[in-house]
Amino acid sequence: MPAPDTGLIQALVIASHGRHFMAEDAQGQHWQLFGKGKRREVAVGDSVLLSPSGDCQAWVEQIEPRRNLLYRSDALRSKLFAANLDAVLLVLAVNPPYSPELLGRTWVACRHAGVPLHLIFNKADLLDKQAHEALEDELKEWTLGETPIHFISATEAPGEAIERVRPLVQGKRVLILGQSGMGKSTLINALIPHARAATNTVSEALNAGKHTTTHTQMHRSDDGLCLIDSPGFQAFGLHHLSEQDLLNEFPDIAEPGLRCRFANCRHLKEPDCAVKEGLENGDISEARFELFDLLRNELGSA
Ligand SMILES: Nc1nc2c(ncn2[C@@H]2O[C@H](COP(=O)(O)OP(=O)(O)OP(=O)(O)O)[C@@H](O)[C@H]2O)c(=O)[nH]1
Ligand SMILES: [Mg+2]
Ligand SMILES: [Zn+2]
Numbered sequence: 138m139p140a141p142d143t144g145l146i147q148a149l150v151i152a153s154h155g156r157h158f159m160a161e162d163a164q165g166q167h168w169q170l171f172g173k174g175k176r177r178e179v180a181v182g183d184s185v186l187l188s189p190s191g192d193c194q195a196w197v198e199q200i201e202p203r204r205n206l207l208y209r210s211d212a213l214r215s216k217l218f219a220a221n222l223d224a225v226l227l228v229l230a231v232n233p234p235y236s237p238e239l240l241g242r243t244w245v246a247c248r249h250a251g252v253p254l255h256l257i258f259n260k261a262d263l264l265d266k267q268a269h270e271a272l273e274d275e276l277k278e279w280t281l282g283e284t285p286i287h288f289i290s291a292t293e294a295p296g297e298a299i300e301r302v303r304p305l306v307q308g309k310r311v312l313i314l315g316q317s318g319m320g321k322s323t324l325i326n327a328l329i330p331h332a333r334a335a336t337n338t339v340s341e342a343l344n345a346g347k348h349t350t351t352h353t354q355m356h357r358s359d360d361g362l363c364l365i366d367s368p369g370f371q372a373f374g375l376h377h378l379s380e381q382d383l384l385n386e387f388p389d390i391a392e393p394g395l396r397c398r399f400a401n402c403r404h405l406k407e408p409d410c411a412v413k414e415g416l417e418n419g420d421i422s423e424a425r426f427e428l429f430d431l432l433r434n435e436l437g438s439a
Contacts (some may be wrong), residue, residue: 145186145198148330152180160185160195172197180206180217180229181365182310197199199352207250207312211374219353219365223309224253225228226302226333228319229276230260231268235316241279241428242373243314245386249378250387252312255305259320263292278422281389291323299327303362310355312361317369332356334366375432383436387429389421403428 143178148160148168158179160169172179176197179185183203187195207218207225225247229235240256247254256276261269269288276286287305289298291340302324313321322334336349336355353367375383384391390412394402398409404426407413415421 141184142402143198145188146195148185148187148195149355150179150181150183150185150220151355152352153179153354160187162187166193167318168193168195169193170197174247176200176430178217180220182220182222182312184221195367202335205250205252207246207252207371209246209373210376210378211372212376215377218314219312221301222252222312222365224255224305224311226255226257226305226311226313226324228257228259228313228321228324230258230317231263231272232260232321233316233318235276235319237279238317238428238431239370239426240276241371241425242375242432244280244284245378245428245432246373246375248389249375249382250384254280256280256284256385257302257324258286258288259291259298259324262287262290264288272397287323291320291327295327300323302328306362306364308361310365312365316371317349317367318434321369322366325356325366329356329358329362329364331358332364332366374435376435378432380433380436383429384431387425390426390429393421 144161148162150158150160150209152159160168160170162168165251169305171194179197179200184201186199188198189195203220205222206220207222208215226237227243229240244254245288256273273286287301289301291298313325315321322336325334326336327334333351349354352369353365355363355365357363388397393411396411397404397407399407404410404412412421416423416426
């Protein structure tokens with residue numbers, strides 16, 4: 138549909154294959170997108186204004202202002218996950234084992250982007266009660282008890298998993314994020330059967346060094362689900378956060394940090410350091426402090 142005044146077509150970006158993007162307009166027509174400069178930096182979930190340039194191809198003339206944008210970045214480049222999200226589901230599992238550090242990084246990124254996060258611990262069928270409890274404690278520690286945690290089994294108890302997850306995603310635009318093999322696409326297929334997102338056995342996929350899902354794709358259902366499948370990630374750089382941003386996302390370190398003797402205390406070897414004290418008496422998580430220190434050093438090396 139032409140947007141008023143401009144003659145341009147408004148469309149929603151629904152898929153990203155690296156540098157190639159697909160958008161859908163209000164009539165359901167799909168457009169392959171081309172962009173110049175900044176207008177090439179589109180993300181799934183973006184609302185864009187297009188000028189058609191030929192058979193189902195169009196130039197991106199404008200990316201409309203975003204409510205939020207989730208992305209990762211190293212010293213050289215950024216990788217956009219998705220924009221205009223209502224929530225992120227981070228899918229974790231024990232086989233293959235999830236990385237607590239990547240969980241910590243994802244948590245920081247979502248908090249910084251202002252996108253509500255849920256942890257979905259999938260493959261709960263592989264856990265005994267003891268393992269379940271230990272994991273729950275570990276996840277609470279990493280997320281300061283702020284983040285809802287749901288244990289599900291997308292294959293062993295699909296009905297139950299669907300019932301548990303559906304209320305979290307109904308009527309929202311939700312990015313499904315996680316390392317390869319955690320069961321992201323399996324979960325999406327359980328919720329939206331016609332999505333038919335490719336899934337693969339972990340051994341086959343990981344032994345071949347491949348991720349099963351290789352692009353970011355929005356899947357929608359008639360009953361109000363909008364789930365974005367994404368390729369598994371192995372790194373989550375946060376170079377776009379300043380040191381102050383980091384402090385904002387580590388309130389468990391920033392708050393006691395105000396009581397250190399030195400205002401610029403790095404909480405490493407300084408005397409009268411309230412953070413060190415908190416680490417010693419167990420008030421502050423060592424794992425979180427290690428991640429904080431790692432992220433701070435990464436910024437320094439940028
Ligand atoms: N035991 C068990 N296996 C599961 C469960 N959910 C998914 N799987 C299996 O885990 C494997 C990987 O699932 P996928 O859905 O392809 O994983 P993914 O997160 O989409 O992986 P990438 O696309 O590579 O990022 C498949 O063999 C699934 O059958 C579960 O609840 N329990
Ligand atoms: Mg997948
Ligand atoms: Zn200190």
